[in-house]
Amino acid sequence: MQFIYLDNNATTQIDPRVLSTMLPFLKENFANPSSTHYFGTTVLEAIISARTQVADLIGADNKEIIFTSNATEAINIALKGVAENYSEKGKHIITVSTEHKAVLDTCKNLETKGYEVTYLPVQKSGLIDLDELKKSLRSDTILVSVMYVNNETGVIQPIKEIASLAHEIGALFMTDATQATGKIPINVDDIGIDLLSLSGHKMYASKGIGALYIRKGINLSAYTHGGGHENGLRSGTLNVPSIVALGKACEVAEQEMKQDAERIISLRNELECELLKIPDTFVNGSTENRIYNVSNICFKGCDASVMIGRMRNVAVSNGSACTSAVIEPSHVLAAMGLSNDNAFTSLRFSLGKFNTEAEIKTAIKTISELTKMMLGYA
Numbered sequence: 001m002q003f004i005y006l007d008n009n010a011t012t013q014i015d016p017r018v019l020s021t022m023l024p025f026l027k028e029n030f031a032n033p034s035s036t037h038y039f040g041t042t043v044l045e046a047i048i049s050a051r052t053q054v055a056d057l058i059g060a061d062n063k064e065i066i067f068t069s070n071a072t073e074a075i076n077i078a079l080k081g082v083a084e085n086y087s088e089k090g091k092h093i094i095t096v097s098t099e100h101k102a103v104l105d106t107c108k109n110l111e112t113k114g115y116e117v118t119y120l121p122v123q124k125s126g127l128i129d130l131d132e133l134k135k136s137l138r139s140d141t142i143l144v145s146v147m148y149v150n151n152e153t154g155v156i157q158p159i160k161e162i163a164s165l166a167h168e169i170g171a172l173f174m175t176d177a178t179q180a181t182g183k184i185p186i187n188v189d190d191i192g193i194d195l196l197s198l199s200g201h202k203m204y205a206s207k208g209i210g211a212l213y214i215r216k217g218i219n220l221s222a223y224t225h226g227g228g229h230e231n232g233l234r235s236g237t238l239n240v241p242s243i244v245a246l247g248k249a250c251e252v253a254e255q256e257m258k259q260d261a262e263r264i265i266s267l268r269n270e271l272e273c274e275l276l277k278i279p280d281t282f283v284n285g286s287t288e289n290r291i292y293n294v295s296n297i298c299f300k301g302c303d304a305s306v307m308i309g310r311m312r313n314v315a316v317s318n319g320s321a322c323t324s325a326v327i328e329p330s331h332v333l334a335a336m337g338l339s340n341d342n343a344f345t346s347l348r349f350s351l352g353k354f355n356t357e358a359e360i361k362t363a364i365k366t367i368s369e370l371t372k373m374m375l376g377y378a
Helices: 016-025 038-058 071-085 101-111 130-136 159-168 240-275 304-310 331-335 340-344 357-375
Strands: 065-068 092-096 116-120 141-145 172-176 195-199 210-214 281-283 294-299 346-350
Touching: 016 240, 038 065, 038 195, 038 210, 038 240, 065 071, 071 101, 071 141, 071 172, 071 195, 071 210, 092 101, 101 116, 116 130, 130 159, 141 159, 159 172, 240 294, 240 346, 240 357, 304 346, 304 357, 331 340, 340 346
Parallel strands: 092 116, 092 141, 141 172, 172 195
Antiparallel strands: 065 210, 195 210, 281 294, 294 346
16 A cells, blocks of 8 residues: 655655764764763764754854754743743733644743733634734734744745834744745845744654754743753753754755745645545635645545544644644634634645655545545545
8 A cells, every 4th residue: 555645744754865964973973062072072063063054044143043852842942031031021922823832832821920912813814914913012012923834724924024013113023933944945134033943853854853043132041951051041962863964954955945845836736726626625724825835625524534544545634733632623723714614624735845746646536535435426
């Protein structure tokens, strides 16, 4: 049976070039980068190189990058660090109702500590209304945090405009760029990003590694203590193999992003076009402001969980992998105005650079036959 993986927003297959880069640091180059002997300093050089590769991908300086275990940790460091260090200016934070749970749950935690959080609604398209943002900004707003690319729908928010509005009232701007980094060009200076989180396993590197960009001059409170690693924000021995893997993945992405995008969007469009021929199907979210590898489709009358269970050879998702064990409608689709019935019958297809046209054709055939059977057309 041919296994077809169309759940790349949940995690990606590690690139063979990335794997070969990290393997030596699991074997012969195993020294602690904090050690002062030759073997340690050699590993430290690899860390510095990887930090530069990450920084280059987003147009930053390598001193503005700190390594984390994942994007969730990076988000926690940023949100809690800003909240604590800028509380004298104010305790108001603005985010969006369709953010990843890493942002939403951290904001809920901050609310228990006296911070006020505004959760902006989204339109049917999944986009925020910039006028709503303007109305929500206040003199005591210290941070605006808006996801770059939504993990469930692929909708791209107007990040540059949002950053500009935040800066007009002296607030910082943060973005969870987990689903954007490595897929589309990002330049933190051009856009006006102050804080940015990313994750290795979403861009063909290993699991257990992420990074946080912190613009020079922004001060955050330490997240963990015990050695002063990562500019004093996150103490602990570095995950060297995964760090060099992330660096290599960023280097590959910078070189191959354009050609990957051209090929993947062609496959995504073929998949989407054919699946929308199934009766009572429609795309959730904006199709104009959307990243090229994602299609979130509602199959009215077909339980998404049942479809996933019956497709033994095709891997897709009915929501975020981080909350997929929770039997409730997607908070993203609900915020966009979908009924529970339509949310429960929606599937996310997220393609990656290792997908082939043959796989897409097989997936189309499998899903079309399954929906016909479930809807009683077969």
